[in-house]
Amino acid sequence: MTSSDAEEFRAKHLSEAEGAVLRADGLIAGYLPGVNILNDTDLYCQPGELVGIIGPNGAGKSTLLKALFGLVKIHEGTVQLNGEDITGKRADELVTRGIGFVPQTNNVFPSLTIEENLEMGCYQAPKKFSERFDFVTGIFPALGERRKQRAGGLSGGERQMVAMGRALMMEPSVLLLDEPSAGLSPVMQDEVFVQTRKINKAGVSVVMVEQNARRCLQICDRGYVLDQGRNAYTGPGRALADDPKVIELYLGTLGAKGD
Numbered sequence: 001m002t003s004s005d006a007e008e009f010r011a012k013h014l015s016e017a018e019g020a021v022l023r024a025d026g027l028i029a030g031y032l033p034g035v036n037i038l039n040d041t042d043l044y045c046q047p048g049e050l051v052g053i054i055g056p057n058g059a060g061k062s063t064l065l066k067a068l069f070g071l072v073k074i075h076e077g078t079v080q081l082n083g084e085d086i087t088g089k090r091a092d093e094l095v096t097r098g099i100g101f102v103p104q105t106n107n108v109f110p111s112l113t114i115e116e117n118l119e120m121g122c123y124q125a126p127k128k129f130s131e132r133f134d135f136v137t138g139i140f141p142a143l144g145e146r147r148k149q150r151a152g153g154l155s156g157g158e159r160q161m162v163a164m165g166r167a168l169m170m171e172p173s174v175l176l177l178d179e180p181s182a183g184l185s186p187v188m189q190d191e192v193f194v195q196t197r198k199i200n201k202a203g204v205s206v207v208m209v210e211q212n213a214r215r216c217l218q219i220c221d222r223g224y225v226l227d228q229g230r231n232a233y234t235g236p237g238r239a240l241a242d243d244p245k246v247i248e249l250y251l252g253t254l255g256a257k258g259d
């Protein structure tokens with residue numbers, strides 16, 4: 001990416017990010033001092049939007065979600081939730097303020113039942129439980145039917161539902177999903193994309209990272225291609241999926257997965 005591309009990207013971001021439910025501006029972040037994984041990353045999600053992030057392994061996709069959720073130290077730049085600066089706030093505070101996060105791995109408590117996992121999702125506001133349980137089981141009826149079953153005994157697809165359900169218990173205004181379809185059978189992968197769309201249609205803004213790049217671009221309103229901690233491309237999902245440069249650089253191999 002040339003510096004004029006970067007300037008153009010930033011200008012577009014600044015003109016479009018106004019009013020976003022979640023936005024990140026110029027994030028520089030990493031795990032170790034002096035080693036930056038995010039190198040000036042911008043991102044926004046407008047209310048009701050389903051935003052997808054794709055990119056090669058090690059591009060910094062998980063790091064970006066973790067930075068938005070207060071799990072990675074931000075060296076420079078800002079994160080705003082509904083116009084309020086939340087840069088550097090702790091994850092538990094961000095949950096209270098309205099961010100739901102489903103990590104890439106270890107995202108359920110295996111020894112707890114489905115119902116107990118969902119209770120954990122709103123331990124900060126137990127009074128919400130019954131209303132939110134109804135909302136979550138409306139989206140995932142199987143979770144209601146099997147509420148007494150331990151999460152450890154569930155299939156990968158079912159565990160993913162529990163993890164998404166748990167993150168929805170605090171009524172988040174934006175839900176961050178890290179590779180929800182990873183490791184699932186093709187049928188279950190499709191199911192996860194349908195469920196994500198359903199959650200979004202129910203009014204929850206969603207930012208999803210996906211290894212199944214082509215499928216992600218098909219369902220998202222807008223996508224970002226992240227490469228080496230920088231946004232390489234952005235645009236409507238379908239436009240990115242049809243962009244020859246994106247196909248050549250990122251969909252040639254990534255896109256073949258799951259097709």
Ligand SMILES: Nc1ncnc2c1ncn2[C@@H]1O[C@H](COP(=O)(O)OP(=O)(O)OP(=O)(O)O)[C@@H](O)[C@H]1O
Nearest residue numbers: 031032037055056057058059060061062063064211
């Ligand atoms: N906890 C950590 N401590 C130090 N470095 C880390 C840590 N987690 C990730 N990294 C490094 O940060 C870089 C980006 O990793 P990240 O997990 O964000 O990539 P990703 O785009 O999510 O990749 P994948 O598609 O494999 O999930 C990699 O070089 C990785 O080695």
Ligand SMILES: [Mg+2]
Nearest residue numbers: 061062063104
């Ligand atoms: Mg990752």
